[in-house]
Amino acid sequence: MIANEQPPTFIYVGDPMCSWCWGFAPTLDRLADRFAIPMETVVGGLRPGPNAEVLDDRMRSYILDHWRHVTEATGQPFDETGLDRSDWRYDTELPAIATVRMRDERPHETFRFFKRLQRAFYAEAVDITDTTVYPSLLNGFNVDADRFVADLATKEWKRVAWDDFSRSQSYGIQGFPSLLVQIAGSITIVTRGYAPYETLEPALTRWFRDQDVLTAAGEACAIDGSNCF
8 A cells, every 4th residue: 555644546437338448458457556555436427428429330440450459459359240230329428327227336346347338349349328137237346236227317317417417527637537646635647548558657657756757658449439439
């Protein structure tokens, strides 16, 4: 544990349907183990609601190209059969709502749930834009699944998710994944975009030691949806 009168906190800004965020998941796990500090998960809003796109042939080809780049860079698996759907919209709003709902009830389980959504969508071809899959996804989490799923359809929890999107923008985040560190109310951006553990760990070690601002540039997933799939 890093010694500090006010222990630092990681703030992770991502989206469960951002492929580079899926690629970044193992790096985050290793950083959490290495520094043993809390991590808050904030959803940035990739293509929610009115910003969603229909999965047509052009989009399918575009997405597959990005997924293969992520696999090459990170080794994370993808089940491409998930893109065989028809009449489907790439709408990231529901998993964002689910993430903030979990954060409210089980804050220490939020990142684990976020990763469960990622694995379901990318590696298991589960349609996490469909409310009916959530009872199964909630297995292993100590929540009332019926109440949780009912909340996903409410205006209240939709508003909470969109508040997160605004919060992300207030940090100056332009793409996902992004990792920040907060100490005593001061927030520093560690990386905008994917970066491997071998790059981030030394930078963070020096930052914690020297209280200097260090960043590690990586391939970013833009908020407008480009370079994200």
